[in-house]
Amino acid sequence: MDHNYALYKTMLVIRRFEERLLAEFSAGKLAGTTHTYIGQEADAAGIFHHTDPDDVVFSSHRCHGHFLAYGGDPYRLAAELMGKSTGLVGGRGGSQHIQWRNFYSNGIQGGIVPVATGMAMAEKVRRTGKIVLVFIGDGTLGEGAFYESLNIASLWKLPILFVLENNGYAQTTPVEKGVAGSIAGRFSAFGVPIWERDTTDVLQIASAAQEAVGYVRSEIGPGCLLLKTFRFSAHSKGDDPRSPEELARLRAFDPLDLHSPRISAAERAGAESEVSAIIEDAFRRAESDSFPSLDMTTNTQ
Numbered sequence: 139m140d141h142n143y144a145l146y147k148t149m150l151v152i153r154r155f156e157e158r159l160l161a162e163f164s165a166g167k168l169a170g171t172t173h174t175y176i177g178q179e180a181d182a183a184g185i186f187h188h189t190d191p192d193d194v195v196f197s198s199h200r201c202h203g204h205f206l207a208y209g210g211d212p213y214r215l216a217a218e219l220m221g222k223s224t225g226l227v228g229g230r231g232g233s234q235h236i237q238w239r240n241f242y243s244n245g246i247q248g249g250i251v252p253v254a255t256g257m258a259m260a261e262k263v264r265r266t267g268k269i270v271l272v273f274i275g276d277g278t279l280g281e282g283a284f285y286e287s288l289n290i291a292s293l294w295k296l297p298i299l300f301v302l303e304n305n306g307y308a309q310t311t312p313v314e315k316g317v318a319g320s321i322a323g324r325f326s327a328f329g330v331p332i333w334e335r336d337t338t339d340v341l342q343i344a345s346a347a348q349e350a351v352g353y354v355r356s357e358i359g360p361g362c363l364l365l366k367t368f369r370f371s372a373h374s375k376g377d378d379p380r381s382p383e384e385l386a387r388l389r390a391f392d393p394l395d396l397h398s399p400r401i402s403a404a405e406r407a408g409a410e411s412e413v414s415a416i417i418e419d420a421f422r423r424a425e426s427d428s429f430p431s432l433d434m435t436t437n438t439q
């Protein structure tokens with residue numbers, strides 16, 4: 139598949155999945171909460187364009203986009219979000235706690251970082267050639283375990299790529315009010331090299347990811363991919379202190395709009411209809427599936 143088309147389609151799958159998810163919530167079809175990746179699609183699409191299928195991934199509360207770009211099935215994710223037995227973890231994990239192949243997510247901010255660091259050590263000891271990617275947000279820089287992990291990862295030269303997606307907010311707190319000093323400085327203090335990009339252009343993110351992933355895989359040590367991005371939707375479903383004007387201004391950074399001129403109008407239309415069929419099928423099948431048994435002693439998967 140053409141490089142530009144593949145990147146566009148990955149971003150479109152994420153965008154349409156998340157839009158549909160918000161619509162399902164508004165229609166009262168889903169319980170709990172969710173955090174969507176709308177606006178940040180170029181990060182996941184660009185990064186997973188240059189990873190290996192067996193690499194290990196740790197994601198956070200905002201995991202759907204990472205999971206879909208990793209190659210996860212939208213139907214199994216939709217079923218998980220609906221609490222169905224066909225979901226990724228039998229409907230028990232919901233939006234933030236999913237697992238499939240080497241993909242793991244956990245909603246406790248920073249909680250995944252030491253676990254990911256330990257997994258990187260395991261991959262190094264077993265000489266598998268796999269690397270670990272761990273995604274965190276700007277608001278997670280306040281978690282102490284993150285710095286302990288950076289220290290160990292650097293000392294022991296572990297194959298882990300820290301991906302920091304700085305979307306400017308931790309829920310409703312702007313980054314300037316929560317993070318002192320320089321973000322890059324927090325990595326360089328531990329001797330971790332940084333690939334920093336202030337763009338939502340998927341091609342630029344993909345090329346930075348290719349370099350960073352190559353460095354980490356070469357067994358020299360950990361790396362950091364430091365990406366500036368923008369979330370267009372609320373933190374979860376309705377909590378957004380930003381004005382309509384600010385949200386409108388952000389649309390200039392829409393990664394799909396930036397990338398779409400690189401493919402033809404026919405390709406754009408083709409991607410739209412293919413993706414819309416995938417999303418429709420995912421949610422329709424998930425909705426008709428059954429809920430797991432409430433008997434906790436049985437394995438529902």
Ligand SMILES: Cc1ncc(C[n+]2csc(CCOP(=O)(O)OP(=O)(O)O)c2C)c(N)n1
Binds near residue numbers: 248
């Ligand atoms: C230890 C912990 N504290 C608080 C929360 C509640 N919480 C969930 S996401 C979030 C903000 C996260 O901000 P950031 O790391 O920037 O990620 P983003 O939501 O912007 O993707 C908060 C406070 C949590 N999940 N875990």
Ligand SMILES: [Mg+2]
Binds near residue numbers: 305309
């Ligand atoms: Mg943030």
